[in-house]
Amino acid sequence: MQLAYVKEEVQIPQNVAVHLEGKVLRVKGSKGEITRDFSFAKGIEIRLDGNKVIFEATFLDKRKKALFYSVISHVKNMFRGASEGYVYKLKVLQTHFPMSVKVVKDVVQITNLIGEKNVRKASILEGVKVTVKGDEIVVEGSDLERVAQTAANIEQASKIRGFDKRIFGDGIYITSKGE
Structure with missing residues (x-):
């Protein structure tokens, strides 16, 4: 079964700066800077909106849904790593x-x-x-x-x-x- 539309928002922590260029996400915090390229995630849109990172995708089958939530987990790990290590x-x-x-x-x-x-x-x-x-x-x-x-x-x-x-x-x- 496919999902027609999925939207998730991830809150950016206070002590973390995020920069997005295309699908390359750069996270900078007190413990260091992490850069990751998400261009492999076809069909997933990533954008910044104030202090949130918004992920959107349409017509997700089983594999695309797994990829969608994996990308979100990677971004959360980047936030934790940049702030706490x-x-x-x-x-x-x-x-x-x-x-x-x-x-x-x-x-x-x-x-x-x-x-x-x-x-x-x-x-x-x-x-x-x-x-x-x-x-x-x-x-x-x-x-x-x-x-x-x-x-x-x-x-x-x-x-x-x-x-x-x-x-x-x-x-x-x-x-x-x-x-």
């Missing part, structure tokens, strides 16, 4: 060998994971800050997708293959998301 926390678990984790430029280096001689590396995306405090790694930034992807890169780089997971639980694992 996102923080992911990871925990370093080591039982067999003393593992060391350090940040070098835009790469997280993991050494001596289960006694390996090679250095495992995880890339840090632009606009994301990673800090290592003992056995806790804090990943923070204003763009939710970049923060989450950086945390996933770190977790994936420390993944152990070929060993029994019940015995070798060593690695780096995400413990807290987005708060």
